Amino acid sequence: MFDASVIQEIKNGNESKLTSVYRAYRDEFISWAIRNYQCPEEHAKDVYQVTIVIFYENIMSGKLVSLQSSVKTYIFGIGKNKLLEYQASLRKQQNFQEAFIREPMEEEIPEEKEEVYAMLEAAMQELGEPCKTLLQLSYYKNYSTDEIASALNYKSTDSAKTQKYKCLVRLKKIVQQQASPFRE
């Protein structure tokens, strides 16, 4: 596995590279977590999956462009921090993966959580395609409008830009139609 090309290919949207990375180090990571962090196998797998997601996010956000070390060393580096967080989550009796999924929302919506989460999730469901994918590419995968245009076959960057705007307006409308704590 050539580390530099792995990063570039994942960045270019080749998700099978990410699953190859996942496969390559899973057993080694789990064994290491069990040995050094007394983490049960099933939980070690959860932590490993979260680690791979962070690896992916770092590539997509441009935080990870090239590596001084190998992909493996980098992943185990992230994993070490996550295993420590996992141990802390045990004390708080939290589900580690669920807490990880909700982390971005927790940062933005400190109060009235459950109600707001439920409403946003419902609004996203109602939004439908292609808006959901388009906004996902933009806000999770950090695609530029150029990249969105090419990934979703829009004629030009401008039409991708317009489409993104329309999707956002639509989503905001759905959210606002619901009884909204946002407007308080």
Next chain:
Amino acid sequence: MIENIALTELIDKYLGGELKPEEKAAFEKRLATETALSEQVTLHRQITASFKSSGRASLLAMLEEEDAKMPAYQEVTEEENKPEAKVIAFNNRSRQMYYWAAAVILLLLVPFIFIIRNNTAPDRLAGKYFKPYGNEWVPANGDTADLSTKAMKHYEEKNYAMALSALEKMLGSDEAEVQFYKGNSHLALNHPQDAITCFAAVLNMPANKYTEEAQWYLALSYIKAEDKAKAKDLLNTIVEVENHPFHKDATELLKKL
């Protein structure tokens, strides 16, 4: 609408931390006075956060799905992880003690070595001889050419589960190739029973490019499935054919079974 698009872009840049200090200050000044804008930004912030959360959830689901296709977890020992052994310096006295200790351990191990030699785990033995067959598939032109190219790309990248799912879609065309590479993928994923079905299917077809190869891989699958008798029968068939491509390997393996 153009103005609204520009405003959306401005909010995106503000939330993404991409504004220059003076632009950021000017925008924040507007936020302090324009309630509607401030509400827009709050909603925008919450929406982007929920996309981040849902992105994480779908990526985790994808990894879990991939995990389900993989062989069960197998422990990797610390020794297997270490590329190089540590070099330890001994003085003469401790070196002598070390030799004595090593001799004693070796003597204690002799009976076990014999036991291990006589009971080599068949699974491990098959694993030692198994190398997924190289990609020699020249796809015929037609509707399925794309599919086979895609499948074999996964195969070459050792992404056997993905290769399998692409190959599954191809049944009905290039039967021998599909079954042969499906068998190899199953064997690589440690699914010997499925591999047996595939290689047996190749052998049931009229003689083709993969007939001899399928005999060898079927024998390995039987070993993995702990069916020594059938494995031996097949290996004997291979050994009888002087110019069989796996003649040498089969002769060697037969002695170890």
